[in-house]
């Protein structure tokens with residue numbers, strides 16, 4: 001987890017180790033673990049129920065859809081209409097709305113929805129992707145260009161060039177190696 005918006009965190013479950021593509025959501029257990037990690041970002045105090053195979057397929061499809069859209073966004077290209085529609089299908093995958101609660105001193109929002117909890121969470125992430133692609137942070141979306149890295153991040157600092165400190169170190173080492181070799 002890089003502390004990125006949830007759609008970017010989900011996109012980054014497809015990653016690479018030493019240039020080799022890795023699937024971070026290989027099993028329903030992987031999805032359970034990922035959802036547990038991001039649970040504090042949902043209005044949800046109890047653990048998510050165990051993900052089904054259908055949830056896993058849906059999560060991977062949403063992930064790959066978001067990756068395609070982010071790639072288009074960072075490349076300054078318009079994505080294929082089918083990719084946009086794929087994201088919207090995920091948004092519509094579960095009906096969600098916000099209600100008012102006023103149990104304590106201050107009014108608060110209660111997130112509501114119909115459908116299984118995991119499907120609701122995925123639909124919420126899809127909706128956050130819509131907000132990301134139409135909001136001010138779109139201009140700060142970046143692909144990490146460290147050697148072999150395939151992750152995305154939202155540039156939150158003008159000097160940030162990499163998804164993580166580890167990638168920054170590897171990129172600097174690679175640059176240094178090239179300079180030494182060229183000499």
Ligand SMILES: [Zn+2]
Pocket residue numbers: 144145146149150151162163164167
């Ligand atoms: Zn990186």
